[in-house]
Amino acid sequence: RVYQGAPTGTDIECEGWRQEAALRMLNNNLDPDVAEKPEALVVYGGTGRAARSWEAYDAILDELRELGDEETLLVQSGKPVGRFPTHERAPRVLIANSNLVGKWDNWERFHELEAEGKIMYGQMTAGSWAYIGTQGIVQGTYETLAELGRQEYEGDLEGRIVVTGGLGGMSGAQPLAVTMNRGVCIVAEVDARRIERRLETDYLMERAESLDEALDAATAAAEAAEPYSVAVETNVADMLETMVERDFVPDVVTDQTSAHDELEGYYPSGYTVDEADELRASDPERYREASLETMERHVDAVLELQERGAVAFEYGNNLRGQVEEHCDHENAFDFPGFVPAYIRPMFCRGRGPFRWAALSGDPADIHRTDEAVTELFPENDSLTRWIELAQEHVSFQGLPSRVCWLGYETENGVTERARFALRINELVAEGEITAPVVVTRDHLDAGSVASPHRETEAMRDGTDAVADWPILNALLNCAAGADIVSVHDGGGVGIGNALHTNNHVVLDGTELAAEKARRVFTTDPGMGVVRHADAGYEDALDEADRSDVAVPMRDRG
Amino acid sequence: RVYQGAPTGTDIECEGWRQEAALRMLNNNLDPDVAEKPEALVVYGGTGRAARSWEAYDAILDELRELGDEETLLVQSGKPVGRFPTHERAPRVLIANSNLVGKWDNWERFHELEAEGKIMYGQMTAGSWAYIGTQGIVQGTYETLAELGRQEYEGDLEGRIVVTGGLGGMSGAQPLAVTMNRGVCIVAEVDARRIERRLETDYLMERAESLDEALDAATAAAEAAEPYSVAVETNVADMLETMVERDFVPDVVTDQTSAHDELEGYYPSGYTVDEADELRASDPERYREASLETMERHVDAVLELQERGAVAFEYGNNLRGQVEEHCDHENAFDFPGFVPAYIRPMFCRGRGPFRWAALSGDPADIHRTDEAVTELFPENDSLTRWIELAQEHVSFQGLPSRVCWLGYETENGVTERARFALRINELVAEGEITAPVVVTRDHLDAGSVASPHRETEAMRDGTDAVADWPILNALLNCAAGADIVSVHDGGGVGIGNALHTNNHVVLDGTELAAEKARRVFTTDPGMGVVRHADAGYEDALDEADRSDVAVPMRDRG
């Protein structure tokens, strides 16, 4: 099979744009520029698929082409299994992927069923037809660092030095996200080819020949308040230890090497990449030991820099967990994870990813929305900066798309997310945008996830594992009339470790779309506010007051 | 607190009947005649609760009283946590109870969270405000035996002898359910008081002084084709062994003693009840051993009777599992469970519980619906018989209620369940029924459950544990406009062992109610048809053909 990705333009194959949007987003997921292995239906994240089999894929397309405006298609782990009469305010597609009853909710049972073709791993955005390739990557890191700037420095990262590790698939976004926030980044990467690639795409500015050179250049840039990024070809643990020795204390220290996997991901100190690759093949057990030993030194160096005044946080790679578990290290968790530190304060206010794609395939449509969002929120400095820099640095892949973070905060009773969605809908109605736009999100959102290793790590009230919330979120999205609603087991962190809900709203310029958008972009971020209010977060209770969100048990008090 | 149960009559406290129905059903759950321990908010099944705390209960009532016709209330494990604007076709209440992310989905974590007041066990009908006390009990057993009659004898149980054990809470329904199906029942019960109670309530006809007397009386009744039931005060294992010795082979052998619990439930042979109770207290380990030894003999006797021609099945008490696991018995599973044997063929056709309550509190309203259902389905002999006998034997508790099993089968495109719901709605509109009626269900339904130890045991394609189905069911019920939609972990079989979806539709005589009823009672049983069609059951594929249910992958073939 040869895949072209999504159909584009203004002619449609389906009965309406809602169905057409589902069809285009599914195909966009499998665009050779977007998907990792489209020929195997694999979109990203190991084996995250868009459909269970090619037969199932063909059947989904046929169903979508015939689906009426008052019908709903059911997709069970990537296979279409039913189609029922509903009504126009209801979703057009409902999806549930890789969900298993608790006791059986593990990779072992999953793989048995998968081998028999009975289930599919959809990650989160693969199985919900919402992946947008590298267009989605820089943004989360940008937002995290923007929040760090607000919290730690009451501003941005101007004049601040951020030290980190890793220039791979996701981690490669770090230097760009730092400079977008006006900061200075020093990044350690063992693999010279990874450094090259990031230089080529302008995600990284320079490569230093030595750590000394990097430190000098970074210090100079910070003093001049210039955005700057530089990579050093070295093991991150070695680099941090040297910093400790020299008492070079950066403003911020974090890391995104693949520490979650001590064999296939992280590189041990004392070996070149080639030597390490050989060791992995010849003696995996020794590799593992060496790798975990390096991680322990890595953590100790982070803790020491933190002790001396650096802001330290773990960036979702499980470095702390590995060292605590395998090295018997009692203090590994003495520096926080990024979610409790920087993401959760945003979740409390319903802030999270608003991800939109132009179904026309025309980049000009996205540029029009870029204008619209900066016009709508002129006072939001980090948003404006993000949009400008994204235009410069983030290249389109498949359907042109954009992501930014928006929250609940209401103006005349309409939330931030709803205001922007309604504005896009108007632009579509006026013909300023040539075809409908679809809005969706990624894993990391305020009120739609239970994932104790990542999004709901260390909730204040200990409810990390309570999965009532994503289920209520899915039901409420459905009640509010999202056009696709989906529920996924195991996105990002593997089967049995998380439950995520996704949604899509198609903005086709109609009054129906406006009604759906107004509702979904109230209920969906609103669930973030109430979920965090229920857990006792002040920011959430404050947002509920400010934006008039009902918190039943509190409101009675 | 003193509880009166549900408010009755035609005056309402809420803005509309949909909200009022939720309020009345929640209170009905806690009616002292219905609930096990209303003072502790416990409705049934150990600790199945209707609300997390009295404070939460009060807040739910307040919320329901104020809830608008275009708003939706969110209840998370028995606590109201949010209220959002939606629309009139959407549900008024969404509930998620005791759901945990897979890896943490067990009693241990649950109890930790419960102790802190962070979660609640809702069983299934407790937490979804749908319990109706003993009014709900006889019916499931009646339907199972009716299906057994159809399958094994192409008719009912006339002239057939059914042998079983147990006259407790649920098991006590057995003799009545057998005679309602025109059969003869011999039941063994160790506890004389349990026998007395069932005689008093007319669930049981006679008590024999000896097994001989029981066999003679039963044989005579069967020959005369007379319904008859008789209890023998004896251990069921002893009774079955005697039958084997005498080569007395009944038509059917089953059992509903509490074999799932070898210490607190099942009685070992060789002890009186009092002796056994003493042994349990003084030497639980010896009790356990004796109990499991008796179970092994029990299973051997069942297998021997099966070998000699009896129809044998396990009745949901895990007798086979206990003997396989603890006695190393390889053949324990050589007789089937009741679900694969008798319930699943009905599920394939979307047949399942249709449970309705008269919100007026007036028994005459239920009698009017009884007439209506028999008028609507005059050719359904077992339904007519059920209604007649239920009127005689099932006494009302709390809001007068009824249950019967109805399926998908369409007439002019309208399903069986929808036809009856629409008829009730008309009767409400015409004033023949004095107040609205609410329709819901119990655990055991066709397309709304994943429960590998019970409802989805031994699915043909091995998908017992796949939980995508109940999630899709909940989303689709929501899309179709059910008035309450709820999702529950662990109903009946404990945390981590099952996922159930429940729904309520309020029939208030309006066109909106008719629209919702038509949709929900199509999509909901329809999911039973497609779930079983997907698993490869012929009956389901046949029902899909007959009633025009879309099965996307098959329809392309």
Ligand SMILES: NC(=O)c1ccc[n+]([C@@H]2O[C@H](COP(=O)([O-])OP(=O)(O)OC[C@H]3O[C@@H](n4cnc5c(N)ncnc54)[C@H](O)[C@@H]3O)[C@@H](O)[C@H]2O)c1
């Ligand atoms: N925000 C989140 O929650 C989030 C998002 C994405 C990724 N992650 C995590 O971040 C990590 C990185 O993801 P990725 O997609 O970039 O992985 P990747 O494997 O593509 O990249 C990791 C990079 O780190 C380098 N590296 C490994 N060990 C090193 C060491 N000791 N010193 C210096 N460099 C080293 C590798 O050469 C590679 O280039 C993963 O653990 C992933 O799970 C978290």
Ligand SMILES: NC(=O)c1ccc[n+]([C@@H]2O[C@H](COP(=O)([O-])OP(=O)(O)OC[C@H]3O[C@@H](n4cnc5c(N)ncnc54)[C@H](O)[C@@H]3O)[C@@H](O)[C@H]2O)c1
């Ligand atoms: N359809 C279903 O899936 C379903 C529904 C309800 C109950 N059940 C199962 O059925 C069983 C019975 O439920 P219940 O509510 O009636 O329980 P119960 O404990 O109230 O009643 C069981 C009765 O069996 C008697 N008994 C115990 N051991 C005996 C023995 N060896 N010989 C003779 N009598 C004996 C007890 O004295 C008691 O009266 C349970 O295991 C329950 O889980 C299954």
